[in-house]
Amino acid sequence: MNVAESPMVQIATIAESMPGSLKLCYGESDMPTPDFICQAAHEAILAGHTFYTHTAGYPALREAIANKVFELHQVRYAPAEIMATVGATMAIYAAIRALVGRGDNAIVISPAYAIFSNGVIMAGGEPRPVPLARRGHGFALDLDRVRAAIDRNTRLLIVNSPSNPTGWMITENEQRALVEIADRHDLVLLADEVYERLVYDDEVEGSSPRAVAPSFARVETTRDRLIVVNSFSKTYNMTGWRLGWAQASAGTIKTMYRAAEFMTSNPAAMVQQAGIVALRDGERYIAELRDHYAQRRTQVMSALQAIPGVALPAPQGAFYAFPRIDAASDSTAFTAALVRKTGVALAPGVGFGSDGEGYIRVCFASTEATIAEALSRLRNFVMSGGS
Ligand SMILES: Cc1ncc(COP(=O)(O)O)c(C=O)c1O
Structure with a gap:
């Protein structure tokens, strides 16, 4: 490979x-x-959450995720539009596999976590990194470079904000511009929002309790063109538990979990139960x-x-x-x-x-x-x- x-x-x-x-x-x-999440996993095991679940996760977890998305972003997703995954890693890979094949390419806003380019390569496609520009004391999206990198074989536009490694955070206006580009070129946006709860504001002393980065879910024009991935790893210090999720149209979610069924199957049952408690009690x-x-x-x-x-x-x-x-x-x-x-x-x-x-x-x-x-x-x- x-x-x-x-x-x-x-x-x-x-x-x-x-x-x-x-x-x-x-x-x-x-x-x-944190202890309250470890305790929840312990109790879930003792309560018998030790079997396979639906590949896309327990209905109660999918619903809890949908409720959290609504609480944070005021956007409604149905549980059928949510899939629990083995970390955001699996969500990213399943999304790329669902959309990119041989001869296709994917735009990756860069510098970026290596998972995106490698996922595209593993799917037989070509990653096209588009660098962020340096502007003032930070990074900024260069929309002309994005447009110039797109051709008729482009299937996916991949954006991670807040970004690993740069700490750059996309603005809502930049999101709207990318959504417009995706509409015009018939592309799907893959938005990695795993750091959405870790945002800092230089103007505000401390931080507001519900601070959250802007989500693409707020500016989408059609759900068929947007896959948001997220994770419990960074928000709740659960990296080793391997729990994340994808939000997309019900049709895209189905395609993704059909692929996941033969790769990882469902995330561990007791981990999913602990995830429900993390979402409920973690603020x-x-x-x-x-x-x-x-x-x-x-x-x-x-x-x-x-x-x-x-x-x-x-x-x-x-x-x-x-x-x-x-x-x-x-x-x-x-x-x-x-x-x-x-x-x-x-x-x-x-x-x-x-x-x-x-x-x-x-x-x-x-x-x-x-x-x-x-x-x-x-x-x-x-x-x-x-x-
Ligand atoms: C931008 C980004 N996406 C996804 C992941 C993977 O997260 P997970 O542990 O949920 O698979 C990471 C982990 O470092 C990351 O930085």
Whole structure:
């Protein structure tokens, strides 16, 4: 298969072999799943939730997801328009498999998590990365570049906002523009919104309890052209549980779960039950989590901005800082030398496509002390020449 090993694996392998290394290279928090969710899974097992479920998940979970989407975005989905999946990963793959075949291509707003391009390649298609432009202190969508990349074989337009790795968050106007482009060219939009609850606002002290990124669901013109994927992984620190979902038209959902039936089948029954409880009781936890990340974001931004030769676009969402570093024009060599010399593991930007070269990704879902130590070592490394 034509899927290359990620340069991230190289850095992670070095870090894992070094006791005491500081690993800010992964896309997850170092906090465990909260107790109320673990308790719910335990109770679900004892209550007999140990069998297969419908491939698309328990009806009660699909309904709970639909209710949460309505609560957050005031958009109604029927349970038949929701499918629970083995992480957003499975939702993304099932969506790509349903829509992309040999000879087709898919636009991927980049830099982006490698899952999208690799999913398209595994489906026999061609990924077409379209880079975000740098504007002021952040990234912005370049609609002309998007239009220029589309041809008659384009089937899918893939957008992840808030973005891993850049922290960029799409505006509602940009969403409307993409929906219009999708309508004009008969494309489907695949919107990865797994970081929708992790958004920060520089103007607001702290964070409002229901802060949420704009969803494409709010601006769709026809449900046949939109697949939204989401996940429990980042919102509830449930990465290892493997639970996510897709929202689309009932017809698209059916096509997707028919494919999932022969790949993963349903997500684990007790995990789905825990997911219902997470959706029901998790709002206070999410608000606390966002407050914690907001503080870490401030810490990371001021530490990075104080290093000469480092330019940091302000992350608006997710839990990553994505600075451009003069000394990291070869980001794989830079991060490999950094981890070997200092024990600090960061992700090379090129792991998110060639548009990410020259950047590195710092995950700030960690403790204040770990981040302070890691960034102090990064500073010394850069000041001493960065190799
Ligand atoms: C943008 C994005 N989408 C999807 C995923 C996968 O999430 P899940 O754990 O739900 O499969 C990740 C994980 O890092 C991610 O960053």
